[in-house]
Amino acid sequence: MAGRLEGKAAVVVGAGQTPGETIGNGRAMAMLFAREGARVVCVDRVGERAEETAAMIKEEGGEATSLAADIVKAIDCARIIEESTARLGRLDILINNVGIGGGDAPAHRLEEAAFDRILSVNLKGMWLTIKAALPVMREQGGGAIVNISSLAARAGGIQLAYEVSKAGVNRLTTSVAQSNARYGVRCNAIMMGYMDTPMAVSGIASATGRPTSEVRAERDARVPLGGKMGGGWDTAYAALFLASDEAKFISGAILPVDGGMGIRIG
Numbered sequence: 025m026a027g028r029l030e031g032k033a034a035v036v037v038g039a040g041q042t043p044g045e046t047i048g049n050g051r052a053m054a055m056l057f058a059r060e061g062a063r064v065v066c067v068d069r070v071g072e073r074a075e076e077t078a079a080m081i082k083e084e085g086g087e088a089t090s091l092a093a094d095i096v097k098a099i100d101c102a103r104i105i106e107e108s109t110a111r112l113g114r115l116d117i118l119i120n121n122v123g124i125g126g127g128d129a130p131a132h133r134l135e136e137a138a139f140d141r142i143l144s145v146n147l148k149g150m151w152l153t154i155k156a157a158l159p160v161m162r163e164q165g166g167g168a169i170v171n172i173s174s175l176a177a178r179a180g181g182i183q184l185a186y187e188v189s190k191a192g193v194n195r196l197t198t199s200v201a202q203s204n205a206r207y208g209v210r211c212n213a214i215m216m217g218y219m220d221t222p223m224a225v226s227g228i229a230s231a232t233g234r235p236t237s238e239v240r241a242e243r244d245a246r247v248p249l250g251g252k253m254g255g256g257w258d259t260a261y262a263a264l265f266l267a268s269d270e271a272k273f274i275s276g277a278i279l280p281v282d283g284g285m286g287i288r289i290g
Contacts, residue, residue, distance in 0.1 A: 044222020
């Protein structure tokens, strides 16, 4: 079914990606949304990466522009919404895809600076973009926000800051959904399991000095469904549904996209 987002104005925050062998969640979401008829603003801290995603969309005949911004800065979050609304005329969809995890550790080893940095990017930055977008969505009478979370919100023990930040993302999602339902604004989250994305696989390989093939095989073996990780397109199709009018009666949902890992961990 083509045109599921026809005429929609979408902002994908975290639409660039780190170099790697596969496609990242943000780039896949931006490209799929454009294929389905949305006009997309691709936002990334590294402007060149956002520009690359926008160029890929335009090569396919879609409509996209790019914007460089750092979501840990409130002024940048306000600028994302202001400039995107000026370009698009409205704001129907906001995707919050930015997340980091480097330097994390269990509670007894985690450094304060790493905790602050990860919480600032993964949770505070997401709140700041939502805060900037809500007045626009409320005024126009509706909108869809999709936040990217993780199964780390529910299980784990070696990445305290990341786990806490993603648990916070889930609660941020449900709080925003509840307080904005009367205005027609929906807010949902995708709780991802193991994904074969550049940030995950290449990032771990680089940090541990191991080949990507070894990291990929190890992660694949932990996935119940088919013994293989998902990828950026799996995230993108879930986000497409939640952002579309097909999900117009869904808000406050935390959707697992995890190959069955969530039911195994409880």
